[in-house]
Amino acid sequence: MTSRRKLIVVLIDGLSADYFNLHRHRLPYLDGLVARGTQVRRLTSPTPATSMPGRTSMITGRPSQEHGVFGNHVFDGETFRCATPDDVVAPTILARAQAGGLKAASVGFAMADPKDADLYQPPWWLRSFMDNSRFAKALDPSSLARLYATHGHSEPLEHKQSLGDEASDLPQEAESQLMLGLASDQLVVGAAAELACSDEPPDLILTEIAMTDQIQHRFGFASPEAHWSLGTADMLIGHLMHRLREAGRDSDYAVAITSDHGHSTIDTAINPSAILSGMQFQSEGATLHVAVENKAEEKDVAQRLRAVGAESIGSMHVPPKLRGRVVAFAAPPRHSFEEAASEEDRAPLRKPRYVSSHGLRPGAPADDRFCVFTGSGIGEAQIERADAEAFASTLASVLALPVAKGDHEPLF
Incomplete structure (x- = not known):
């Protein structure tokens, strides 16, 4: 009897379609997978693209x-707070896989619900994200211990528990955190590879490479540092594919590699605190969500933001129950929204801390993402453009899961 095809999904945070199309020569492993697989040259992002x-x-x-x-932060009726898996009201591919009798694993993938995975490791950066900033992916002293505090039993992962013993000695300087973040990404991808090559490989593995986004925010799109971090991510993909070949699992697994959004150069930061003093708001890169009480207040907010070139993009991307309470605005080109570093900073415009960002105007090409499917049973093809929602239906199709109500047409 032929065994069922398995699937590994890898997210490379912030790898844009533009970056790959311009610099694919810097990403030899991904370039090779594109030549042998099915590439979507431009996979769209949701609104906002964060x-x-x-x-x-x-x-x-x-x-x-x-x-x-509808954002890195969602509005709970009183304030904007970090989004969590509890906010997801649609079935995920993990839950669908479990319902179909498959074994599913999430190794450091944000927004995966632990209850939907037979094996689960939290993202190493999640606590700093929730406690600090939407762009902060930093390693706190207990994060390595948490990273390997697995939900479910997996011998290939459990031998790494000792790495957490040295977490309290980790340096906290910003430069060290960037290096430690890349090291954590290496551990995460290595753990996913070990699972796939173990005696009981899961049918579905979700994992991610996170520091590529943080480094672009800090140093810039297509900066030398960005080239280095994305090249490192490319090598991690090469490592994963090598491990699958060496273990004879390359014929078992299809591999899907994509991103969550793109990236684009930012010259100017808009300080919403100086414009909307006393109001509830949350920046999402070049998108700003504002909580309003009524149409009059929405009109007032739009007028204030129009003075710095921002335009309303409505609220159709917000769940129906929040429309009329949360409205969104897009910054002008090469601008983003950034909260001031201190309350004393009242300038409406200033030099950005994050010199590359995303969450641009809906449909902006710079927010389009890289996407490729390769491996077991995947043919060679080029698809010029596809909607974001088609990605998950293609994952379901690869796993031979039943079609669900609302599924988009798979890419192949």
Whole structure:
């Protein structure tokens, strides 16, 4: 009897379609996979094109107004708070795999619900993200211990528990955190590879490479540092594919590699605190969500933001129950929204801390993402453009899961 095809999904945070199309010579492993697989040259992003909506669209195949995660932060009726898997109201590919009798694993993939995975490791950066900033992916002293505090039993992962013993000695300087983040990404991808090559390989593995986004925010799109970090991610993909070949698992697994959003150069930061003093708001890169009480207040906010070139993009990407309470605005080109570093900073415009960002105007090409499917049973093809929601339905198709109501047409 022929065994069922398995699937590994790898997210490379912030790898844009533009970057790959311009610099694919710097990414030899991904370039080789594109030559042997099915590439979507431009996979669109949800609105706004930020991390949590992007990840959630990947695993649900639904737009943000349906899956519930309309930003890195969501509005709970009183304040904006970090989105969590509890906010996802659409079935994920993990839950669908389990319902179909498959074994599913999430290794450091944000927005995966532990209850939907037979094996689960939290993202190493998640605590700093929730406690600090939407762009902060930093290693706190207990993160390595948490990273390997697995849900479910997996011998290939458990021998790494000792790595957490040295977590309290980790340096906290910003430069060290960048290096430690890349090291954590290496550990995460290595753990996913070990699972795939173990005696009991899961049918579905979700994992991610996270520091590529943080480094682009800090140093810039297509900067030397960005080239280095994305080249490192490319090598991690090469390592994963090598491990599958060496273990004879390359004929078992299809591999899907994509991103959650793109990236684009930012010259100017808009300080919403100076413009909307006393109001509830949350920046999402070049998108700003604002909580309003009524149409008059919405009109007032739009007028204030228009003075710095920002335009309303409505609220159709927000769940219906919040429309009229949360409205969104897009910054002008090469601008983003950034909260001031201190309350004393009242300048409406200033030099950005994050010199590359995303969450641009809906449909902006710079937010389009890289995407390729390769491996077991995947043919060679080029697809010029596809909607974000088609990615999850293609994952379901690769795993031979039943079609669900609302599924988009698979890519192949």
